Structures are given as structure tokens and as C-alpha cells.
Amino acid sequence: MRLTSIAVALAPKRFVHLNLQGRGNPLTSPSSFRCWTRAFSGRSDDYREKLRNGFLQDMKLDDAVGLFSEMVKSRPFPSIIDFSKLLTAIAKLKKYDVAISLGEKMQKLGISHNIYTYNILINCFCRSSQLPLALGMLGKMMKLGYDPNVVTLSSLLNGFCRCNKISDAVALVDQMVEMGYQPDKVTFTTLIHGLFLNNKVSEAVALVDRMVEKGCQPDLVTYGAVVNGVCKRGNIDLALDLLTKMEKGNIEVNVVIYNTVIDGLCKYKHVDDALNLFNEMENKGVRGNVVTYNSLISCLCCYGRWSDVSRLLSDMIERKSTPMFLLLVH
């Protein structure tokens, strides 16, 4: 009797907790909850409503493919805008191959692409490091009379960087300028990230200043790339400077950026510096998450600072952000 009640008290909690990690859980996600209730009420809505209802924001790949087949069955065909939205959502799931094959299906069905969907597909090829296919797609697009725009070129830039063709990437930016395109902050951020990927650290950092000179203000994404790049390489002082710059520029420093720097401080500096930054961040109203605690706790464990460890662990428990498995690991 006692054992049973303990099991009942513990097991579902653990189960629910692990379950909540997944996407699209009906208990946690409003949109799949809607679909779930719809399925049970026997009503089916057409693709239009799904595209409108935030279905795309919280969707599994199967849902996306299902939606696509629903879309290609309807007559007249949905607009290219609707297909763009779906392909974008699939690309955000990083299922580039799926987006590409659905794009091919569209063409076989006689649904022609426009500059938007071509750009999505080019981006998918670039992000999966299939640069030749991206260039092939570019050729097709141009044959149909669509000139590459700044979005196309930024995507290609990413493709060159990811294929270790950094000098081609830089040349592409020059070519862009010659063609009369103004590189924007996305272009610059892409190139900065690409320079880090190719270990050109000082060039990457210098490019931030150059983009300011060109009138492009770095944003959270730009700084995210730079902070991550310098922390990975142990230049934590520079990362701290960047945090100050962000604050001066009124750019919100989010928990991911703080976590990056805190982890860098743990690895390359002193764990006390990391704890101080953690306090500072919380004082500014940015709450630590499980990643923050994991960085700090595992570092404190290395130094045998058990009283700090237990303090942080009870913090975590108080905040109810404690995955059980962590307690077991430590």
C-alpha cells in the first residue's frame, strides 16, 4: 500500500517531466492542443486555418508533410505565399532535405516558384553545405528572370562560409557592392559567423566595427555570434567588453549570451567570476536556467566546493526547474 502510493506519487511526475521536454505536447503547447481537441471532436479544418493559427510555430515534421499533402490536394492550389510559409517553417526545423524535396514536388505539380521560394530553397542547400546545388538553383532562378537580391546573396554567402570558401565569400560581398547592393546587418552577421567558422577570429571581431562604420548596427544575433566565437576560444575579457557594449547600445542581453560567458568564465577564468556574473545577471532581471546552473555546478564540483553546490541545487529546486536526472548525475 505504501509502496504503491509512493510509486504513484513519483512515477507520473517523472513521466510528465520528461514528456514536457518534447515539442508539441498537448499539455504544453496551445496549438497542438487545438489540433488534438479538433481530432477528437471530429472536425477537420482546411490548411488555411492551420497556416493562420500558429500551427507552424509548434509543429512536428510529420504535421508539416501532412499539411503539404493537404495543400496540394486542394483546388485551386494554395497561393505561393502559403507554400512559402510552410517551407520556411520546415527550414526552421532544420529539415532542409524535406523542404527541398517538397519544393521539387511543387514543380512537378506545376506550381511555379517565385523569388521567395527560390531563396528558401537556395538557403536550404547552403545550410546543408550543398553549395553546387545552391548555385544550380540560382542559375534556374536567373533563367526565369529573377535577379538575386540581398537575401539570395546572404544565403549564398552562408553557403560559401560553410564550405570553407571564405575568400569566395568575401569576394561575393565585394561583388554585391559592385552590383549596387548594400550589405545589411544580416549580411555582415553571416560573414562574421563565417569568419569564426574558419578561425579568422581577429577579422571577425574587426568586422563588427566595420559594420558600424557602414551604418549597420549590430544586434542581438550579431553579438550572439561574436560572444560565442570569442568565448569558445578563451577570450573572456573581450566577451565581457561585448556585454558592456550591448548594454550601452540598449541591446537586450539574453540568458543564452550570459550562459555562454558564464561557461567561458568557468572554463578559462575563475568560478567566482562566473558566480559574480550570475548574480549580476539576476540583479538585472535575467533569470538563470538549467544551462546556467549546470555550468556553475559542474565547475564547482571540480573544485570540491560542495557547500556552493548544495546552495545552487536548492536554488534550482526552489525554482522548480530541476530535472530529476541532474540530481542523480551529481
Place this chain on the structure above:
DNA sequence: CTAGGGTTAG
């Protein structure tokens, strides 16, 4: 009325 950039721990 759609498309391009960064993401931390174990």
C-alpha cells in the same frame, strides 16, 4: 505579403 544571420551545459 511570404525569403537570409547567432544559441549556451553534461
